Amino acid sequence: MSYAEIKNINGSPAFVIDGKVCPPMAMTTRFDKPDYIKNLGKSGMKVFFLMTNTDWLRPGRDYTDENEEKQHENSGMEAFKKNASILLKQVPDAYMIVRIGLHPPVKWMKENADELITYQDGSHEPAILESEVHRDEIPGMYSFASGKWRHDAAIALTEFCDEVDQLPFSDRVIGYFLAAGGTSEWYPVNSICDRGKNKYGDFSPAFIDFYGNFLKKRYGTKEKLKQAWNRKDASFDKPVIPDIEDQHYLFAEENIMDAMKYYESADRILGKSIDMDSEKPANLGVFLNMKDYRYVADFYDAFHEATADAIIYFAKLLKSRYRGKVVGAFYGSYGCTDYYNSSTTTSTLSILDSGFVDFLAAPGVYNNRESGGCVAQREMQDSFRLRGQMFVAEEDSRTHLEDHFYRDSFGLYDVRDSIATLKRDFARVLCEDIYAWWFDQHSTGGRYQEDAIYRLFKRQEEIAAYAYTLDRSKENEIALIYDQESCHTVSAYTDTLMLDYYRTSDLSRIGAPVDYYFHNDCSREDMPDYKLYVMMNTFYLSDDERDALIRKFRKNHAVVLWLYAPGFINPDRSDIMCNKNIEDLTGFKVGRIDRTCSPRFKIKDLSHPAVSYAVEDRRYGFIDRDVHSNVWLENVIQPAYMNPGFYIDDPDADILGTYCEMELPAYAVKDMDGWTSVYCAPQILRSELIASLAKYAGCHLYNRQDDVIYANKHFVTIHAAFKGKHIIHFKKPCSPYEMYEKRYYGHNLSKLEVEMRMGDTLMFYVK
Structure with missing residues (x-):
């Protein structure tokens, strides 16, 4: 059997498979283009995330389509075996991490209404729950605090693992990536505080019980809870769920913006009350009134902790079952997220400190990704590194091969634009010491189906492999x-x-x-x-x-x-x-x-x-x-x-x-x-x-021209913010060697001046 782990390699964590260091490049894609998969394998991609579901969610079925032709929908296991077979036929030495959906079937949700997110009037909110490999219209969102969901999903996960372990290629499966909630990213698909419908929650018995236990851990005694909340009715058995007025501070900007926009013309606006100070009993401007409404923050802390606790529950199951398999999940979004309703922000450290999760992941934020910009990440990745764990970026980097919308909105008009941004994002992964999978969720697959990109991936694999042989301890200031x-x-x-x-x-x-x-x-x-x-x-x-x-x-x-x-x-x-x-x-x-x-x-x-x-x-x-x-x-x-x-x-x-x-x-x-x-x-x-x-403070600055800079002790990467002359100041005299051009830009240099187009990316190894 293969053995995968996160291990300290030359001063920083890395994926290691069967004793061999794995460069920080993996792939998540569809498998309906075998030649595409083969070319990705030839480019050096060896770790693939395969998206599938349990048979509990997708048991497989025969049906007749609208043309009265008989069809078959694969079960979760059938879909996994099909994709794994295609992958291993094209890339025989590939390793697989199973991205496994833990969603309950619609029938289960209809039969277990108490396990769904519940509003103050006892209702649930119908929604659409989907990932890349499933889509359901659901009667309400299942609560991540639900013990029944966890129990039943654990049975489904165990049965899935039992069957995987009997497959002839089971030794190629090196881990599991836990998926639940909207788009597999562990967030509920409807709002906890829905002002438009005057609904707030969660009043489900499952969450109420979890919330009470959370408060016991945080405060210890009812007396301390009452003192913290400044409420005589505070209790662990029936903890207060904040209503919409209690949560006014979440949306304080609406009144503030209204006042700023209409301040000068307020006399001309009929029926509008201008609230320039935006202060209510529950808030002081943008701050929650923590003296009298601390329970609002506690409620959301518990809501996020319930999601983290569910991830820990399933990860512990897998870690108890296996040695030599890595376990990860989406969690920890500090960008491109709803910091309240999405429930994946404020319990990152609970997951990391549990000891059952090897890595957490998130896509980069969707701002300013075009040439000359940067893809900001959502996590505090060096907190992971301290604990011997890894943050994994989902590099859903668009290319010029997208449809017209993405080509324009991401500013990717030709292969040069794609190469420049792919170089930039790889440099961030390598220099910031994180891991990444490149994600092709293109409707038919083929986002990276380009010879120039295959050659780029191959070179980046070589760069990463070499970088991992060097001292990887960080010396940032x-x-x-x-x-x-x-x-x-x-x-x-x-x-x-x-x-x-x-x-x-x-x-x-x-x-x-x-x-x-x-x-x-x-x-x-x-x-x-x-x-x-x-x-x-x-x-x-x-x-x-x-x-x-x-x-x-x-x-x-x-x-x-x-x-x-x-x-x-x-x-x-x-x-x-x-x-x-x-x-x-x-x-x-x-x-x-x-x-x-x-x-x-x-x-x-x-x-x-x-x-x-x-x-x-x-x-x-x-x-x-x-x-x-x-x-x-x-x-x-x-x-x-x-x-x-x-x-x-x-x-x-x-x-x-x-x-x-x-x-x-x-x-x-x-x-x-x-x-x-x-x-x-x-x-x-x-x-x-x-x-x-x-x-x-005495820190070294490589550049003072607003360029995007990624650097560590061995590499300095510059992504040009404009067309013109760009200057890099090195820490010591060196011979900067550009890793893609494979040539020196000089010797014994303390400063390098180079002409660049906007979006050009140069990655120097500094000898």
Whole structure:
């Protein structure tokens, strides 16, 4: 039998099969074009994800079609055996990971209404549930907390595995990828809070029971629960399900945007109430009122934990059954997601720390993917690396072979565009030390059916194989720090702005590689030390978490950038939401503006070394780049605003920037005891100001031209943002060798100047 595992190879995790390192390139596709599969195999692809269902969901059936001809629908196992046979005939040395759907059949859902997501009136919401290999009209979405679904799906999964283990090619199956929910990605297909229909949930017995047990683990006693919720009726047996008004903060931007759009003409609008402050009892601007409505955040935390718990349940079953098979699932979307209804955000660490899951996966976000842009990822992949696990990117990279819609929206008009973006995305995978499968969900298959792409894949396999023989320990100098616990304390758009759009717009254009972590890892001894920490959404921090962060920063006198409202919420303080909480964490005395205001600021002191790359007269504090969807074709960025707004009120701070509208300090630096604190009171700090801080902290910058840069200690990749001359500054004098052209660009160079077209990608091995 083959033996697959995640193993530390030269300083970082890698897939290893039968003792052989597997480069970070796999494929998920359909199998109706055998020659296509053969060519992918010849290009070096050896690991294939095969999508199928259990026989429970698809038992197979004979039927008569509309032309009265007899047809047969394959069972899940029949479909798997058919596809596996095609694959192994074309690529005999291929390995397979089974992407197995765990959905219940429609009949089961009709017979088990108590196991479905249930609204306050006892109803369920009919929907369409589909993946790449099934589509059903369902009476309601099954709850991931359902013990009956888990039990019955586990039986179906076990029966599937029993049959796979008896197949003549069972030794080629190296793992399972667990699929459930919408598009296999573990999200419910209808909303928990549906304001249009005035419905909210989940009141299913399965979730109520799970929610109560979740609260017991979080609070321990009813007394602590009542104190945290500030409610005498708080209980584990009947935990409060937030109604629509309780969840007002999720959609706070609607009132804010309404006020901003119509503010000047309010007198001319009949029947409209302009709410410029957007403050209700349940919220303070975009923040949940955590003093009186903490149960809303707890509810959504439990909702997401139920999904994670289901993944752990099935992964444990497989890990108990097998040694030498890897197990993964979709989970952990911090981009291109609904941070509330999708239930796959705030329990990533629960899954990773369970010990039963080898990898989690997600597609990249669908913004700015065309040449000159970047495909931002959805996870904090270096938290995976610390635990010996891997984040796997679903590289559903479009090409010029798509239909006209995708060709235009992704800006892929010819093979040159496809090659350039495929090079860029491979460089991200290799340099950021993640794994990937390339995903061809093209309706007939054939997204990569091009000789030039086959040759590219073959070369990338060679590059990756060589890269894995080198020292793979990371030496990046900048860490971006995110917070799971804060996600459900702020509005959905605030999450999207700071966790998704910001990663697309600026964070790949700093000119230096960065690592991504959850703040929880700062207390781990094995987390590397960094020169610059960027604290992205750390709004909710306990006393112990604050202490752990400061200890980390002091270890090497780091520079720390705080964004918007760091530590504003402290569950260990009597005043759970206050400015003092920010001051105690960052060292800055701050004031608050409890209304909608502009985040735009200008740099006041251009001579300060912390703003060396600042542009005079440029307005900062918001995303001013074009961020657009390649799929939904809409303007995704809303007008810039803060609610509440914060400002610096500290005579001991060096003020770097002031708000344009209010002339109050917005950006400042302050020396602390063993570290340097930098506070950007708005939500966003543009890339050149982060680059300025990186230089101030002593970090190396490869590029200062807004190009997309991916680098590690052996490779530097530049993806050109414009046509013209581009400059790379190397850490040490080197002989840069371009990996695709297979030629040196010079010897003993500290700086390289090269002419590039927009979207060109050059990948240098730096000797």
